[in-house]
Amino acid sequence: MSLALVLTVVVIALVAVLAGRAERHPVSGPLAIPLVDQPAAATASCRTLDDALSDDLAGLARRQLVGQTEGVAAWGDPAVVLRCGVTDPRELTCSAALVDVSRVQWLQLSDIGQTTYLAVDRPVRIALTLPDGTGTGAIQEISAVVDQVLPARSVCDGHGSVVPARG
Numbered sequence: 641m642s643l644a645l646v647l648t649v650v651v652i653a654l655v656a657v658l659a660g661r662a663e664r665h666p667v668s669g670p671l672a673i674p675l676v677d678q679p680a681a682a683t684a685s686c687r688t689l690d691d692a693l694s695d696d697l698a699g700l701a702r703r704q705l706v707g708q709t710e711g712v713a714a715w716g717d718p719a720v721v722l723r724c725g726v727t728d729p730r731e732l733t734c735s736a737a738l739v740d741v742s743r744v745q746w747l748q749l750s751d752i753g754q755t756t757y758l759a760v761d762r763p764v765r766i767a768l769t770l771p772d773g774t775g776t777g778a779i780q781e782i783s784a785v786v787d788q789v790l791p792a793r794s795v796c797d798g799h800g801s802v803v804p805a806r807g
Contacts, residue, residue, distance in 0.1 A: 670704045671719055673712050676767075680725030681711025683807030685764040685790055689724050692789045698777030718771040720778045725807065726767045732760060734796035741776075742783035745795060759783075762790040765805045 680686060693713050695702045700716030711724040731749060738745045745761040757779055759766040768782050797803050
């Protein structure tokens with residue numbers, strides 16, 4: 641193999657590694673999060689969850705937030721956003737299809753360009769919004785944290801009604 645070919649391969653590999661790092665850990669400024677109704681954001685459950693969250697989520701760096709940030713965390717760009725203490729959407733019923741990820745029951749709500757998962761079997765409702773193309777690492781990691789720090793509970797009572805979040 642010629643020296644020029646070896647150097648070309650090394651440069652291409654180095655560029656690929658650096659591009660991968662830049663994609664996984666983008667340099668981003670403070671992020672303004674749109675307001676969402678989060679009546680239970682100040683509860684002990686949300687504070688416990690926030691204290692357990694990492695500065696890194698599935699290879700994405702945690703973002704600095706501006707504005708109303710209680711009960712909110714974000715990572716990466718485009719941002720993966722976690723909101724704790726949100727209200728129940730109309731889609732949450734006792735017959736809704738739930739997705740189990742690491743012992744946490746999530747209601748999947750798809751929208752253009754993103755999917756929001758709502759943890760429905762904990763004392764508070766937790767919304768995790770993933771931009772399209774994010775992959776499953778973020779929800780797997782968040783599920784592990786939620787399962788570790790917040791007790792599971794029934795989504796519905798014995799009469800077919802959703803059990804309200806209590807914080």
